[in-house]
Amino acid sequence: MISPQPVTDLMWAHWKTRTMLSAVEVGVFTELAGTPLTGPDLRDRLGLHPGPAADFFDALVALGLLVRADGRYANSPEAAEYLDANRPATYLGGSFMTQCPGMADDLTGVLRTGRAVNEAEDGRDFYRTMYAAAESVRAFQKDMTALSMGPARAIAVKFPWEKYRSLADIGCAEGALPGHVLAHHPHLTAIGFDLPPARAGFLEYTGRLGVADRIAFQEGDFFRDPLPSADVLVLGHVLHNWGRDEKLRLLRAAHEALPDGGAVLIYETLIDDERSSNAVGLILSLIMHSEVPGGFDYTGAECLAWLREAGFGQVCVEHLDGPESMVVGIK
Numbered sequence: 323m324i325s326p327q328p329v330t331d332l333m334w335a336h337w338k339t340r341t342m343l344s345a346v347e348v349g350v351f352t353e354l355a356g357t358p359l360t361g362p363d364l365r366d367r368l369g370l371h372p373g374p375a376a377d378f379f380d381a382l383v384a385l386g387l388l389v390r391a392d393g394r395y396a397n398s399p400e401a402a403e404y405l406d407a408n409r410p411a412t413y414l415g416g417s418f419m420t421q422c423p424g425m426a427d428d429l430t431g432v433l434r435t436g437r438a439v440n441e442a443e444d445g446r447d448f449y450r451t452m453y454a455a456a457e458s459v460r461a462f463q464k465d466m467t468a469l470s471m472g473p474a475r476a477i478a479v480k481f482p483w484e485k486y487r488s489l490a491d492i493g494c495a496e497g498a499l500p501g502h503v504l505a506h507h508p509h510l511t512a513i514g515f516d517l518p519p520a521r522a523g524f525l526e527y528t529g530r531l532g533v534a535d536r537i538a539f540q541e542g543d544f545f546r547d548p549l550p551s552a553d554v555l556v557l558g559h560v561l562h563n564w565g566r567d568e569k570l571r572l573l574r575a576a577h578e579a580l581p582d583g584g585a586v587l588i589y590e591t592l593i594d595d596e597r598s599s600n601a602v603g604l605i606l607s608l609i610m611h612s613e614v615p616g617g618f619d620y621t622g623a624e625c626l627a628w629l630r631e632a633g634f635g636q637v638c639v640e641h642l643d644g645p646e647s648m649v650v651g652i653k
């Protein structure tokens with residue numbers, strides 16, 4: 323008999339997400355920061371009804387977000403790091419709250435029409451609209467940090483930074499990648515390169531990480547201006563916004579800007595070469611179809627071929643964390 327479990331698991335995934343979001347919304351993880359509490363104390367501080375509270379807290383234990391010891395609840399290490407609103411350099415809860423509810427409601431329409439829900443014509447149009455108001459710039463940047471925190475921290479330890487002195491993050495948003503890499507590697511300096519509206523958020527976020535004296539923001543348009551020069555050029559979740567020709571244009575520009583021996587480092591939720599196991603990579607590609615027409619996610623094999631076409635001799639793919647991988651090309 324074929325078990326229905328794989329499909330019911332996907333339905334329950336929705337409820338698991340909903341439970342985490344309610345915990346973020348009522349402030350469970352922020353309340354528990356540094357202070358384990360009994361169930362009744364936690365419930366009273368959060369103003370929750372006694373009926374469902376115990377099941378709610380224990381569900382969070384089962385989800386790995388809380389731990390329970392000696393009758394008290396405490397944050398798991400992951401919840402303490404990423405869901406406590408008082409730790410703004412690593413807090414992801416706010417972005418989850420805005421990204422998750424209703425986010426995918428328009429997917430069926432996109433599948434039927436092939437048109438972006440926001441009616442953007444391409445990536446340029448998407449950013450023009452997104453960056454029209456300061457609040458939407460900051461909200462977008464926080465969403466980018468929620469996506470790039472995992473790969474940024476993995477890249478900080480997996481890439482051989484000891485061989486290099488400088489990096490430039492092209493399309494840096496808030497600067498999660500250079501911020502976390504510099505926090506791990508005191509010998510490095512960095513430039514964050516992005517459109518002018520990204521500046522304020524970049525300075526605020528990297529300032530919080532205590533690396534402001536080794537990092538600078540350089541405004542520019544990567545389709546019009548030369549890329550900054552550095553030993554390593556990073557393109558994180560950038561190529562997937564664009565069509566094949568623009569992807570190649572960016573890789574050629576990176577090759578031109580790098581010194582001999584310099585590296586381009588691309589990180590994305592790379593689709594596996596068989597296009598059958600990295601569901602997040604494939605779903606993110608669907609999100610590109612619904613937000614930035616022309617953009618698409620791609621496999622490691624495709625990226626290696628583009629890098630060779632752009633002139634990079636030595637190229638490789640390495641898994642980072644969860645659905646994310648990096649592709650490196652040496653000039």
Ligand SMILES: C[S@@+](CC[C@H](N)C(=O)[O-])C[C@H]1O[C@@H](n2cnc3c(N)ncnc32)[C@H](O)[C@@H]1O
Binds near residue numbers: 466543544557559
């Ligand atoms: C999808 S976000 C990725 C942000 C970040 N690298 C990350 O991994 O979270 C793409 C970034 O490219 C920037 N960008 C888009 N068009 C650009 C252009 N023409 N020139 C420079 N930056 C651009 C956007 O402002 C945005 O910060």
